Amino acid sequence: MAQNKVVLITGSSRGIGAQTAQRFAQAGYAVVLNYRQAKKEAEELQQQIQAIGVECCAVQADVTKESDVSELFAQADNLGRLSVLVNNAGILKQQARVADISAERFMQVMEVNILSCLLCTQQAIKRMSTEQGGAGGAIVNVSSLAAKTGSPNEYVDYAASKGAMDSFTRGAALELAEEGIRVNAVRPGLIYTDIHASGGEPDRVNRLKHKLPLQRGGEPEEVAEAIYWLASEQSSYTTGTLLDVAGGL
Numbered sequence: 001m002a003q004n005k006v007v008l009i010t011g012s013s014r015g016i017g018a019q020t021a022q023r024f025a026q027a028g029y030a031v032v033l034n035y036r037q038a039k040k041e042a043e044e045l046q047q048q049i050q051a052i053g054v055e056c057c058a059v060q061a062d063v064t065k066e067s068d069v070s071e072l073f074a075q076a077d078n079l080g081r082l083s084v085l086v087n088n089a090g091i092l093k094q095q096a097r098v099a100d101i102s103a104e105r106f107m108q109v110m111e112v113n114i115l116s117c118l119l120c121t122q123q124a125i126k127r128m129s130t131e132q133g134g135a136g137g138a139i140v141n142v143s144s145l146a147a148k149t150g151s152p153n154e155y156v157d158y159a160a161s162k163g164a165m166d167s168f169t170r171g172a173a174l175e176l177a178e179e180g181i182r183v184n185a186v187r188p189g190l191i192y193t194d195i196h197a198s199g200g201e202p203d204r205v206n207r208l209k210h211k212l213p214l215q216r217g218g219e220p221e222e223v224a225e226a227i228y229w230l231a232s233e234q235s236s237y238t239t240g241t242l243l244d245v246a247g248g249l
Contacts, residue, residue: 004030004055004080007231008073010063010120011089013038015193016142018045019224020086021056027228030055030079034072034089036062055079063089063116073123081135084231085124087117088142090161094200095154106157113161117141117168121183129179136180138231141169142223145189145246162187166242173240182239184230189246191218213248 007024011017013035021031022045031049035042035058042058049056059075061068076082091112093105121139128137146159147166166185173183190205190212201207205217226245229235 005083006030006032006076006080007084007086008032008034008076008082008120008124009086009088010034010116011036012086013042013045013058015195016188016191016220016223016227017086017088019220020088020227021045021049023221023224023228024084024231025049025052025054025056027232028054029084032056032072032076032079033058034061034063036060036089063120064111066119069116069119069123073120073127077127082124082127083137085120085137085139086142086227086231087120087139087165089113089116090142090144090158090195092155092158092195097153098156101157106160109157109161110164113158114164114168117165121168121172125176125179125181128181129176131179134180137182139172139181139183140227140230141165141183141185142227143169143185143187143242145187145244145249147187148244149249169242170240177239182230182235184235184238184241184243186223186226186230187242187244187246188223189218189244189249191220191223191245193220209247211249212246216247218245218247 007029012021012033046056046058059072061072128134143165144162147162151159169185209217
């Protein structure tokens with residue numbers, strides 16, 4: 001068990017996180033799933049992954065809370081050495097203009113989308129850093145092309161949180177490079193996941209896809225492949241990079 005390569009993926013009960021978990025499982029990684037409320041979905045995914053012959057656990061944790069994050073990583077330790085962290089947890093609120101975004105909503109989006117990234121990265125450093133006895137590793141943050149577009153009239157708070165994630169990615173990458181840890185981010189564009197329903201428009205991708213050079217929305221599997229590549233040895237000379245997976249936008 002101690003020789004397992006372990007990946008921990010936050011917010012991995014559905015969408016991009018779930019597809020990423022399946023991609024790493026196919027490559028033989030032991031997988032730590034994380035969920036906050038979707039226990040049924042997480043446990044079903046856990047069973048699917050275990051069915052292909054790799055170890056997997058599903059851990060309930062609110063990744064905005066330090067105590068929950070500490071316990072999440074402690075449970076990951078039971079599967080072996082942490083090799084990869086994917087900071088995927090994120091929320092989107094109802095579409096709104098800037099004037100109508102409450103301070104409470106803004107802070108909640110920031111906590112889930114970027115504070116969680118900080119807390120989980122800190123725990124990963126303790127396990128990966130060569131200066132702390134680790135063997136190195138890779139961290140991939142799931143940002144969004146909203147960081148570049150700003151999402152006017154829809155999700156400026158969400159876009160701001162992802163802009164913060166981009167800055168965090170760059171700074172952490174430069175800080176941790178000499179400790180054997182690579183840090184990169186993917187920036188998905190219009191992807192077919194149910195996060196759009198959270199924003200009040202389930203069919204948003206279809207409404208906007210014709211504005212993209214590729215003239216279509218993306219699939220979660222396509223983002224998962226990019227995440228896997230950034231975490232793999234195939235990208236061993238890549239750190240501090242923001243990889244857009246956005247159909248040319």
